[in-house]
Amino acid sequence: MAMEEMEIGSFGIGIAFGVEVEGVGMSSCVIFPIGVWNLNKAEINSEESLKVFDQTLSHTLLRPNRQGATARFTNGRTFVDILAQLLGFPNYIPPYARACGRDLLQEANYASGAAGIRDETGNNLGDHMSMNQQVDSFGQTVQQLRRYFRGDVNAVGTYLSKCIFYSGLGSNDYLNNYFMPDYNSTSSQYTPQAYAASLIQDYSRQLTELYKLGARKVIVTGVGQIGCIPYQLARYNGSSGNNRCNEEINSAIVLFNTALKRLVDRFNRGKLPGAKFVYLDSFQSSQDLVRNAKTYGFEVVDKGCCGVGRNNG
Numbered sequence: 001m002a003m004e005e006m007e008i009g010s011f012g013i014g015i016a017f018g019v020e021v022e023g024v025g026m027s028s029c030v031i032f033p034i035g036v037w038n039l040n041k042a043e044i045n046s047e048e049s050l051k052v053f054d055q056t057l058s059h060t061l062l063r064p065n066r067q068g069a070t071a072r073f074t075n076g077r078t079f080v081d082i083l084a085q086l087l088g089f090p091n092y093i094p095p096y097a098r099a100c101g102r103d104l105l106q107e108a109n110y111a112s113g114a115a116g117i118r119d120e121t122g123n124n125l126g127d128h129m130s131m132n133q134q135v136d137s138f139g140q141t142v143q144q145l146r147r148y149f150r151g152d153v154n155a156v157g158t159y160l161s162k163c164i165f166y167s168g169l170g171s172n173d174y175l176n177n178y179f180m181p182d183y184n185s186t187s188s189q190y191t192p193q194a195y196a197a198s199l200i201q202d203y204s205r206q207l208t209e210l211y212k213l214g215a216r217k218v219i220v221t222g223v224g225q226i227g228c229i230p231y232q233l234a235r236y237n238g239s240s241g242n243n244r245c246n247e248e249i250n251s252a253i254v255l256f257n258t259a260l261k262r263l264v265d266r267f268n269r270g271k272l273p274g275a276k277f278v279y280l281d282s283f284q285s286s287q288d289l290v291r292n293a294k295t296y297g298f299e300v301v302d303k304g305c306c307g308v309g310r311n312n313g
Contacts, residue, residue, distance in 0.1 A: 033080050033093060033111045034134050034167050034210075080111075080166055087164075096137055104141055105148070110134040116172040117203050124176060124183045131169055131206050135213075142213050160214030161274075167207065168221040168282075170256055173199055175226055179249055196255040204263055211272045218277045220264055222257040224286035225250055230303055234310040244302075257283055 077085070081092055099108040112129035114122030119130045129137065142156065149155040177184045178195055186195060207218065226232065227249035264279040293301045 033109045034131070034138070034165065034169075083166070096141070104144055108141065110137055111168075114172055114176060115169070116177060117169050117199050117206070118173055118177060118186075120184060121173045121177040124180065131203075135206050135209050138210065139213055157214055161216040163215070163217065165210060165215045165218040166221075167210075167218060169203065170199065170223040170253075170260070171226050174223070174249060174252060174256075175231075178252065192252040192255055196252070196259050199256060200259040200263055203260070207263075207267070207277075208272065211275055216275050218275065219280060220260065220277055221280040222260055222282045223253045224282040225290075226253060228286070228290070233302055253283065257281075 084093060093109040096108045096110045110129070112134065114125040114128040115130050115134065116122055117131050119132055121130065122128050142160075145156050145159070146153065149159070178186050178190075178192075181187050190198060207215075207220070210218070225245065227246035228244075232246045232249065233244050261279055264277045267275060267277045289296060289298070290301045293299070
């Protein structure tokens, strides 16, 4: 498994939307993933990595009776895949675009690879759905649910209140926006502090809109040490001894994570009555994973599982 960004989407219970275990009934939990986890072939930007993608894809997505890893972010299950499994879901959660009708009460994933809090984030990687678009898509789902519940708004609210929403965003807003000056001008428009504040302002509005649509149990992940992912290790020559991480990126991420923690605290202190937000510290957990790799069963922490080039980044 690569020590890559663990974002998976923008919002959702476990990063997928409306997941009902067949036969359990309407009182069961649903997962709505949002953010950055869906697989977009347009993001594979080299012939070598495309071959790796196609080889893995042929054994998973193109064989509907087989469940396996896509190798987009990992050669195994993602965090949300494992969460869904622990909650009792038998299969990987399919994308929102393939779910309709009653299926929306069972499985739907709104997450999109390359997505960001800002609309322009990830445009260099091809088509994707930004967080704003994902929230809009969920709004359309809520409208369908209202029709399914015959206009009973209270029933829809009760149903959604039992769902878990998993939102992981931010890394692309740095890797594929702020620290990509050839494609975006944000680094010349904002200081790191001002950029983090701008992201949090937008993210607060988006999460609040999810709340208005019915989200009550929300997991929000911070951004991990993306200055230390294989891609950065391959391209960045650190000047501080053995520290090969891009600490400029890591320092900017700390600003974002600190502000995100404060936002979650404000939500839980009554800004969004009846909601419960949980913050997952991906930065600390990624540090712990590298420092104690063998404890977790890993032998390699500086190379990707299935990429190409130096560090498989």
